[in-house]
Amino acid sequence: MDTIAENLRHIEKNILSSCRKAGRNPDEVTLIAVSKTKPVSSLMEAYRCGCRHFGENKVQELVSKYEQLPKDIKWHMIGHLQRNKVKYVVDKAYLIHGVDSLKLAEEISKESMKRNITAHILIEVNMAKEETKFGVPEAEAEALVKEISLLPSIQIEGLMIIAPYVENPEKNRQYFVGLRQLSVDIKEKNIDNVNMNALSMGMTGDYTVAVEEGATYVRVGTGIFGERHYETV
Numbered sequence: 542m543d544t545i546a547e548n549l550r551h552i553e554k555n556i557l558s559s560c561r562k563a564g565r566n567p568d569e570v571t572l573i574a575v576s577k578t579k580p581v582s583s584l585m586e587a588y589r590c591g592c593r594h595f596g597e598n599k600v601q602e603l604v605s606k607y608e609q610l611p612k613d614i615k616w617h618m619i620g621h622l623q624r625n626k627v628k629y630v631v632d633k634a635y636l637i638h639g640v641d642s643l644k645l646a647e648e649i650s651k652e653s654m655k656r657n658i659t660a661h662i663l664i665e666v667n668m669a670k671e672e673t674k675f676g677v678p679e680a681e682a683e684a685l686v687k688e689i690s691l692l693p694s695i696q697i698e699g700l701m702i703i704a705p706y707v708e709n710p711e712k713n714r715q716y717f718v719g720l721r722q723l724s725v726d727i728k729e730k731n732i733d734n735v736n737m738n739a740l741s742m743g744m745t746g747d748y749t750v751a752v753e754e755g756a757t758y759v760r761v762g763t764g765i766f767g768e769r770h771y772e773t774v
């Protein structure tokens with residue numbers, strides 16, 4: 542089995558070649574090491590290789606790792622955030638991906654205001670119209686952005702997508718293209734207090750295609766840390 546260091550080198554090389562192919566500056570792309578279910582020792586291994594962006598999808602796990610690991614790590618909350626858990630994570634997350642409702646944004650705004658901070662968020666869009674997925678429908682995204690832009694202590698930085706699981710990553714290219722186009726369309730509206738600079742798209746199976754289509758954050762778990770085992774041991 543390859544080590545975390547080897548996996549990281551491999552992924553960074555692939556990101557570079559996707560950037561070259563698309564004529565992009567590699568500095569625009571940040572690799573988020575998705576470390577859910579993985580022990581602190583594995584995160585430290587990635588940290589020693591230079592990783593400073595980590596992604597978790599459970600509040601409790603993010604908080605626990607936040608407390609144990611170096612303070613220069615930027616934590617990304619990538620999972621669906623429940624409103625009653627916002628208070629635990631709002632001051633620890635560098636970026637909250639996956640905001641898809643006004644109610645959730647209101648809670649984030651309220652908890653940020655209490656702490657005198659600004660929360661940075663991405664709007665999750667359900668481009669593939671999957672019934673089981675979270676995310677705002679594409680047609681409703683702009684309206685949601687406008688509503689959230691009026692709230693205090695919360696700043697929209699861009700859009701996020703969880704693409705369908707596919708064997709052939711080319712199948713997801715259409716969704717990455719669509720998400721980028723949507724962000725360009727929203728940007729052109731010049732809504733106050735809204736940035737559309739961040740595009741969080743691409744996972745282990747399809748990050749090279751996502752980078753070709755403009756991803757600024759790719760979220761890679763299995764490709765760095767190996768398969769996840771969910772059973773408790």
Ligand SMILES: *Cc1c(COP(=O)(O)O)cnc(C)c1O
Binds near residue numbers: 598
């Ligand atoms: C788990 C997860 C990932 C990483 O998935 P891999 O296929 O292991 O790279 C990325 N994004 C989100 C939202 C996730 O929950």
